[in-house]
Amino acid sequence: MNAAEGREIRVLLVDDDEDDYLLTRELLQEIPGEAYVLEWVNDPEAGIREIVREGYDAILIDYRLGARDGLEIIREAIAEGCDAPLIVLTGQTDPDIDVRAMKAGASDFLAKGRFDARQLERSLRYAVWRKRSQYALEQAHYELEAANAALRAEVAERRRIEDELREREDRFFSFMNNGIHYACIKDVEKGQYLFINKKCEELFRALGASHPGEYASALPEETWRRIREADAEIFRTGNSAELLISIDEPGGAERFLQCYRFPITEASGRRLVGVIAMDVTAPRRAEEQVHVLNGLLARRVEKLAALRQIDLEITGSKALRPTLGVILEQALRLLQVDASCVRLYDPHSYALEYVNGRGFRGGGPAGKAIRLGEGPAGRAAFERRMIRNPEPAPGEMSSLGVDGPDDEGFRVHFAVPLLIKGQVVGVLELFHREPMEPDEEWLEFLDALANSTAIAIDNASMFDHLQRSNLELATAYEATIEGWSHALELRDRETQGHSVRVTEMTMRLARAYGLKGADLVNARRGALLHDIGKMAIPDAILLKPGPLNDAETELMRKHPTLAFEMLSSISFLGAAIEIPYCHHEKWDGSGYPRGLKGEQIPLSARLFAAVDIWDALSSDRPYRKAWPDERVHAYLREIAGSHLDPRVVEVFLEVLVPKVDVPV
Structure with a gap:
């Protein structure tokens, strides 16, 4: 969060040592581009009351507060409803402090005297980002529920229209049966x-x-x-x-x-x-x-x-123009008029736009929009009633939106509003070149034809809106997934660009392996989110420059299970969990978290595992240079049958990577 935007990050320090408070304040002031407001409480009991107050973005707690245990305070604060991220400060060297802090509910811990402003900033930034990401995820869930409710309403409306059509058919057969x-x-x-x-x-x-x-x-x-x-x-x-x-x-x-x-x-x-x-x-x-x-x-x-x-x-049919073509042909044939057309109402421009017509000698009404209230068609839509123009004066047809009035020679014009639940969706127009006096039966059929036309327009509009809503939801899903993937790479800069590379290579390998359609989509999503479980791994472990101890290794190996817990409740990602959950399983059953073996491992995870190892070995890392291609080739062939699926390695090396000479 930038200070230039006028927004601040509120931090509470619960510590009985004033020197620690002064040092923390100095470190926060050294952080460029951020506005931190630090508040200090040196009494454990007052600290608990202050923690549960709303408004703090992060809370720093000393591991020892006089006779009180900082972890005990964390548990009490969480029980009281604290939702701010909690970071433990400790001067002790106990190697298990990090594990106990995580179990108590802390999001991170820092060793006193061994962190600088950069490390403090990173811990706070991650803690605040995690809190806001959780809020954003919950907000997206609420929005998704609202979108689903809207879709259910649209489906219910469509069923209502279908029921209305069936009722009309039932009335027809009832009439025929009792006639x-x-x-x-x-x-x-x-x-x-x-x-x-x-x-x-x-x-x-x-x-x-x-x-x-x-x-x-x-x-x-x-x-x-x-x-x-x-x-x-x-x-x-x-x-x-x-x-x-x-x-x-x-x-x-x-x-x-x-x-x-x-x-x-x-x-x-x-x-x-x-x-x-x-x-x-x-x-x-x-x-x-x-x-x-x-x-x-x-x-x-x-x-x-x-x-x-x-x-x-x-x-x-879900397409509007063919349906309107059938209606207009029936209008010409059964109402015995020379020409007919349909105009759709655009609520944004308050105008009637020509969409389809039959029987015109010239260009007809194409391209001519009629504003609401103008001419017979505009009046019919505005007044919601049929307008009949029995004897148009010479030149008057231009006001009807028809080109070439002398060539057309129309003598009679009808404009009928098309209504759905009292709302105008368009106008049906009929033209004839001879005087005519329609009877009651003719007018009744015109009214029925107008009702069918309005239903056709509403049905097509509903279908288009449903398709557009589905496309918008799918786009939002993909943007969210890509955002999560990018956030992971921002956190772990050693692997920057890794997710994009392995995702593209996984797609190529999946296509070569014959995957299509939804399987490809799920493989892409899974590749982007393959390390999503590392969100729950503290920076002190994830970014540790040296080797991890046993407790840290055990916690790191939980990130596939954490990924499953994070994604399994999201229905549209259900089929994409295979890669985040299973990409550390091995062909011989020695992998984790479940020890799957052979084809028990999902195919997408087996494909990704080969790509992941290839990219890791072929890329420069701070602790080593990238391996040459021939060495990577040899290593992949060496672990085929133990770590990787041999068939996957064969296809991968044959189709996707450069050919090199590998010593036998």
Whole structure:
């Protein structure tokens, strides 16, 4: 933390020796670029009360405070809720003091008279950094929980929309099942009926068929031949077909049915035939009335089929433009207008932007944005109601955002707002070159089409937002991991650049070994965090220039287990723990922390172990120069089969490192 930024590091010293206080104050003043505020308490009991106060960034405690034990004070302070890092000061030479201090809860210890300002700064900096890193990790956890809650809310909203679509389909089938007409849906390839309404079922039973398997025999072969030909034709052309059939009832009466057959192609590719039939026995004697009723039925069924096709497109596609293309084509065909387009509302610019259109001779509305409240489309969005412009004046079409008004020649214009939960998401526009007076049925279908368009826009927007949220979370994860790796290298400057090098080499080796996809991602994360457990190792041990004693060695060998404890609670790093936890295991079972042997060791850890040894021996260190390539080659071959997986060493030396002549 820089003093130039106006922020200070508050340090409390609990020590009964005033000389130690004066010396500590002088050392803190020697630290450049930092603003330290040192407070001193020389009474052990007052020290405990002061320790538990909030606001200290670090606390220095004398190992001996008169008759009191400094470690006992540490335990009492932690029990009282102290969360500041505690550093033990001692003038004793007992080699086990560091271990006892760590067990009591201290984050570090310093030997009196044997540390300078630089060592004091490093100990304080690490202690403060560790406290703030823990806070940052907890904050990231809370943010992740909030993001997950937002994602769950989005998923719930998506399910609500899907439930709404299913409810509309249920209403459709309920209408068809309880209507006055015969209705059924058939799988033409399997010859199975997927839906038969009550009236149709009653008809087949009246003809002597007790179940669907006998329906074919209930009608004459000639009738079934005409039905099969009609079905083949509608799937060849994509158009619906009308078929008039006659039925001889058991009592001898003749009944005429006007059948309307239309194709239904599901998103899975399965081909179905929808059938609506009406009894035209009486109307057949009045052909004009039959024609009117048949036309009305055909239009209604075709519109229902169009809405079902649109619903299937919405649920089966996540891309907006193809779905809007289907909707606009249906608008031209079933509403019998010359052109149509959709504009999306941009809440940042308060404007309607053209996104897709059909039927325009020229460029159409492309590139022309309409502000909220301007023109019929802007008014429709602002007032949340349909705007009809029956007779646009010459030149007025330019205000509608359409190029070339003279070429287009539109005479009628409709603008319908697209609403989701009362919020405008766009406008559906229809254009026609002849005067028209739509009836109630036409307006109802336009309203249904607008509802489907709004759902399609909302569905695509939700999917895009979900993808963007996932990408942002993944990016944050990777940045956090790289930050942890960089922090480790800042602490241990002897291995600066080591994590980046071994990570890149591990990725190359993993690809050569055939790892792909998620396995590569987890290997990269594990390589970056391979020494994350050393965060919990005190500087006095991690940076000790000489050899470690037995207690220090035992503590150092715990860093893989500490890594497992630190990372196992983080779900997205669960599969990346293999390298931090197992990279010190050996092929012959003599490694640590668990003594795994052979292929019990995860593959990613075996790959990393070879790379880690290669980089360590090939890099300069303060205590030795880098080994030449041929010596590293020879050493890797020497430990293959004992320390390293022989196959891994073979691939590593064959594919990734320079070829050298190794003496046999």
